[in-house]
Structure formats: structure tokens, C-alpha cells
Amino acid sequence: MEIVRTIPVASQGTGYPDGEGPNLVVYQGLTTANGAVGGNTIVDDGLALLPNLTGLPVWLISGAFKGQSRLITSHIGNTLTVDTPYSGQVVAVTAYMVLPFYMPLAGLVLDIDVPAIDVPNNVLERDVIGNKGDTAVIVLGVVASLMGYVKGVLAQVNWVVAAVTTVVNWIAAWTSLQGVSQPRNVVYDLNAVGGAGTFDLVVGTAQDVQIDAVVVRNPVNVTAGATTSFSIQTNDATPQIFVLNTIAVKAALTAGAQFAWSGAGCILKVGQKIQITVNGAASGIADVLDIDISYHAVVSGGYVA
Numbered sequence: 001m002e003i004v005r006t007i008p009v010a011s012q013g014t015g016y017p018d019g020e021g022p023n024l025v026v027y028q029g030l031t032t033a034n035g036a037v038g039g040n041t042i043v044d045d046g047l048a049l050l051p052n053l054t055g056l057p058v059w060l061i062s063g064a065f066k067g068q069s070r071l072i073t074s075h076i077g078n079t080l081t082v083d084t085p086y087s088g089q090v091v092a093v094t095a096y097m098v099l100p101f102y103m104p105l106a107g108l109v110l111d112i113d114v115p116a117i118d119v120p121n122n123v124l125e126r127d128v129i130g131n132k133g134d135t136a137v138i139v140l141g142v143v144a145s146l147m148g149y150v151k152g153v154l155a156q157v158n159w160v161v162a163a164v165t166t167v168v169n170w171i172a173a174w175t176s177l178q179g180v181s182q183p184r185n186v187v188y189d190l191n192a193v194g195g196a197g198t199f200d201l202v203v204g205t206a207q208d209v210q211i212d213a214v215v216v217r218n219p220v221n222v223t224a225g226a227t228t229s230f231s232i233q234t235n236d237a238t239p240q241i242f243v244l245n246t247i248a249v250k251a252a253l254t255a256g257a258q259f260a261w262s263g264a265g266c267i268l269k270v271g272q273k274i275q276i277t278v279n280g281a282a283s284g285i286a287d288v289l290d291i292d293i294s295y296h297a298v299v300s301g302g303y304v305a
Helices: 045-049 125-129 146-174
Strands: 027-030 041-043 057-060 069-076 079-082 095-098 181-189 197-205 209-218 229-234 241-243 257-268 273-279 288-297
Touching: 027 045, 125 146, 181 197, 197 288, 209 241, 241 257, 273 288
Parallel strands: none
Antiparallel strands: 027 095, 041 079, 057 069, 057 095, 069 079, 181 288, 197 273, 209 257, 209 288, 229 241, 229 273
């Protein structure tokens, strides 16, 4: 059994169990099997459906180790591996949260403070400065060279950069998850060089997408221009027509005029395009159409470019 507050839409208005912290949870689940005996894994079948969560903090919110948080170092299938084991095995039916940025301070220790005074004397300069082969040190009070501590600081900085990069990449992946509604705005100038003809607006990319709505707004009056009409459609052998050239005619191209399509949906295959066909000639005046396309990925990863 599992409880999943699933992506594509991250949960809003749900914060930490005690009511403190950010009001955003990337994922909340319930373990479906026991993790490793050593306490360094979480097993939940729902994880297999998610983008990679490596680099994010995971917080136990029930069970014997409630309140403990760790950093995810690996996400493979239905299993999360953490950087430091929990105090014991994370058993089945344990609730947990994966958070976007924050975690209790006890679980995020950078340990880059100045160390305690060394007990032995550093007689030689090399004992104090060290060399490039010294082991990185991040634990307060360890007798070590400056080089060791510098390498420790750099390691922690790299960890923070990697964690931020992971979150940014995850957010980017989330926007193209299956079923997540996305907007795409395109502008086209009816006075563009080329005048009459058919021109590309967007192309389906990576995976198939479903077009849910197309709205076109004409900001200025072009009834005196050379353009006689336009249409918007796919370039399929049998095109899906979003705006008819019998509707978007010169007489209707008044300032603020809008033309819209919405329906049961139109599948835009990878590599297929939405195009505009301009009839007559260039409008003769600057006339930028504001075109809004609403769509969602049929398979995660799809988008229009």
C-alpha cells in the first residue's frame, strides 16, 4: 500500500509535519517494503514512476526514526539510497517526504568552521599548509593541514552546487511531465518579409504532445493592408485547422480581434508543425499577431519548440 501525492503537479499548501517550513513538498510517499538492514535505503514502488530525485533531502515523518532527514545520493527504480544511514532499518509502511530545498539543520552540516587549536606543535611550515595529496577534512576539531580543510570546504561547495543543479534540472523535467499543461507564446508579424505563404510557428519535440487550445489576438487594425486573410493549422497530410482563412479575413482583422480554437484535443506528433498561412501579401504595416498555444505532453518529455 502506498500514499502518493504525485507529480506532475507538486503539492501546494502542505508543509512540514509540525507546520513549519516551506509550503511545498516534491513527493510524499509510504514505503512498500523494508529497506536495507543498515538503514541507508528507502523502498517505495511509487518512486519508479518519478523523475530522478538524487540530490534532494528526504525526511521520515512516521515510524521509529521520525524526524530524521538525509540526502539522496541515488534513485534507481523504486529505491532511494541516502548519504548517511538512518538510525535503523526503514521498514514498510513508513511515511516520508522528499523536499525541494530545505531540511532540518541537523541533517545539513557543512562543518567549515575554523578547527580547534592543534595539540601537537606544527614545527614545519609544510605541516601547517600541507600538500595537494592531503585528505579533505570537514569535521570540526580534526588535526589537519590548511590544504585538508580547503579541500573539505571545496567539497562542500561542490555538494551545494550539485544539489542546486539537481533541483533546477528536476524543475525543468517537471515542466514536460505527462499531463502537465504548458503554455507556448509565439508572435508573427503579418508585415514580415515574404508576405504571402506558409510559415512555421512551433514544432513537436522529443515526445508527442496534445494541443488543447490556440488563441490568436490581432493588436491593430489592418483592414487597409494587403493581407487578405490567414489560417493556422498543422502540416499533417490531413491538417488540423485551428483558425480558418474564411474567418480570419481582412474585414475581421480589426484592432483587438481574437480568433480561438479549443476542442477534444489535437495530437502533434514529434517533428510535426503548427504553421500560419498568409494570403494576399504583407500587411503593409507592423502587425504582430499574439498567438498562445496551450498543450500537454502525451508522454513525459514532450514539448513544443
